[in-house]
Amino acid sequence: MIRVMIVDDQDIIRAGLAAIVGAPEDLEVVAQAADGFEALQTLATTAVDVLLVDLRMPGIDGVETVRRVRLLRPAAELGILVVTTFDEDENVLRALRAGADGFFSKSASPAEIADGVRRVAAGGRALSDHAVGVVVDHVADDRGVVIDRAVADLVATLTPREREIVEAIVSGLDGATIAARLHLSPFTVKTHANRAMAKVGATDRGQLVSLAVRAGILPS
Template sequence: MTRILIVDDQEMIRIGLRTILGTHPGFDVVGDVGDGLEAVRFVREQPVDVVLMDIRMPGVDGVEATRRIRETHPAERTRIVILTTFEEDETVLAALRAGANGFLSKAAGPAELTAGINEVAAGGGALSAAAAAALIGHVTEQPAVTVDAAMADRFAALTPRERDVVSAIASGLDNDQIAATMFISPYTVKTHANRAMAKVGARDRAQLVAFAYRAGIAR
């Protein structure tokens, strides 16, 4: 059973999320709070597997709350999914740098939301299409930099198929799209992606994309 904490300053959103997640047999919503400071206190007092964190809140926002939670709770212990309507590139990057494991839009339907939570709870990283586009856009708009030789060495350990999957992820494709392009199953795509993340030391797909650009295998 995945224990979930909902963090959002709007009560109606918290109620809606509780309603959606409460129907999932594998989820247990252990609490919902209205600001980042309450979230930090809750996580320190009770075991939580996944935090659904709003990013724009008065006082302690989602980015700062994520950073504070990470001071005492590593990703292996508590996973954090940023849930927001704001998907500007700087917001995505700030959340990821603070230690978030996923980034989903509040406009996501129940199926995408539950799939994203399951992906993050299992050790992966959920990244909505809009968030992926924002991240990729930010990286590609930066001035060209010299290839990071140490990072390139990490990617040298990847198989040709793993490199192809990483390149496809960096281009903004999801598992189903990659599977259709490569004539393999979405499960196989996920397996290649997870192996690639393990080999290069990326905690999630967003970091994998950033590493790929540093290594020079994505442009």
């Protein structure tokens, strides 16, 4: 069972997220907090696997909450997933730099949020397509980025079709768009993407993008 704490200053939003997260049998909402201070106090006495936190809150905001939580609990002990209305590019980068493991807009589907909780609980990353695009653009603009030869060797084992799909993912395209452009079914696109992840050692889409960029695959 994955134990989740929800941190949001709006009662109705907390209730909605609790209903979403608490619906699957493998997830359980064990605590809720209305701000970062309450979250920190609750974490001191409650066993939590994933912190699901908003960005705009009174007192200390979500980014500062993430930063303070990380000083107490490393990623190996606690996953942090930001779910917010304010998904501007800078907020994505600020949250990830502070130590968040994932970033979703509140417009994400219940299935996406539940899956994101599972992924960060397992030590992975959970990023929306928009967040992935922000990270890729940021890395691509960094003139200090150099090719990681070990990762490039792994990427070289991809089939032409797998690489084509990875390149499309790095460019920020979702599965449905890739399928339409390549005249493939969404299932086929997902199968090739999963095979590519297995070959390069990625556990999720966000890590696949990160590794691909390190190998020199940049957004077109």
